[in-house]
Amino acid sequence: MLTLYSFGPGANSMKPLLTMFEKQLAFTPRLLNPAVFEHHEDWFKKINPRGQVPALDHDGHIITESTVICEYLEDVFPDSGASLRPADPVARAEMRVWTKWVDEYFCWCVSTIGWERRISQMARAISAEEFEERVKRIPVPEQQKKWRDARNGFPKEVLDEEMRKIGISVKKLEARLAESEWLAGEQYTLADICNFAIANGMQNGFAELVNAADTPNLVQWIARINARPACQEMFAKIQRERAPEPKAEANAAA
């Protein structure tokens, strides 16, 4: 039995979500509400002590870290649905260079701007006392700092530096997609899924960088993935949690 704890189809949570839809795996999606710090509640820290989504429960085994979950699903269900990891070891290494780059570079710069624009509202929507109560429950010190930065507003030099890195990231993706249909070569792989999880929506949120005139190949690649049946099914079935208050019970979608 598979249960995926996530925030729904965006950012790191989208990586295993889209992978599971591409692989046509039956699973229970369990959406957590970041607006009420649900991922820092004790019940969830019993599942992932770091208090982070996504996390996969497979027959009682807990697998954490979005990219690791994606590789795990390929390890366990190689023949189910789409094959998302090249059989050729050279292409597989190329795939991993791209998934690693997301985790070490691309996701962080986009994340900071996303936090400044959206999470800051959640952090400011509650009183200072309530906020400090909730921050105390966060098990990872760096995440505590990120929440405080979001409430206070990230320093301008941090935001400038992150925007510089986003510019580099977008150019890098565009250059690669100008020479190759998919990031790791001829096959649609976890490299595409993991980068798409971050890049999708940048045509809106970062329209000055990602648009048909400046990054035609990146825009077409985003459209190509959105048009895949698995992606359409994911967006239709899984609603990203945005509600300001927690629900009484687990959202058992799909």
Place this chain on the structure above:
Amino acid sequence: MLTLYSFGPGANSMKPLLTMFEKQLAFTPRLLNPAVFEHHEDWFKKINPRGQVPALDHDGHIITESTVICEYLEDVFPDSGASLRPADPVARAEMRVWTKWVDEYFCWCVSTIGWERRISQMARAISAEEFEERVKRIPVPEQQKKWRDARNGFPKEVLDEEMRKIGISVKKLEARLAESEWLAGEQYTLADICNFAIANGMQNGFAELVNAADTPNLVQWIARINARPACQEMFAKIQRERAPEPKAEANAAA
């Protein structure tokens, strides 16, 4: 044919080096000299455009990124020498959480302190003009900044923050090794190799944190890996490049 470009058995370069000795693979070790920015020379940027070691040449295919190279060697030579990746997918995921953690957290904080202590001397051993000439050859902007910081001295608040993270890292390793002989469970894996590549030598460089009294399990684990025949062979055969001037020809050790 296998050729490994590296700085020798330390930090990220050690990951594939030790993996290749553990797997008893015949290869040509090609040592580059960081003191003269050899990895930023044009001949090497033709091999890895990012100007970074380690890089593996396997029959003309170039594989980059230390952790990706290790997984590649397991993909291509699963039955050669030691098996360094668990067959069980859950343990394999556990292994990847640990190798990922090295790449995203542990290696960076240790690296900054290492740069402050050692690379800064290299960066200051040449004139300002020569230094700027060499920095221009570095293809990755973040690496240019790191070299400049090394020459100028990293800001104290950066060093303090990195030392804080090293303290957290050491505690995390000690806690895990108190409950398990190897990081990913019962088997010695790439998780151990990739963490050892960073942790080995901390008993000297960070003796106030890593010592028999405070971190007995970490110290024993470091000793256990050092005692392995593959590790002893690696240190005996591969000398880390420290010379202030480049050699006339490739160091064809082993």
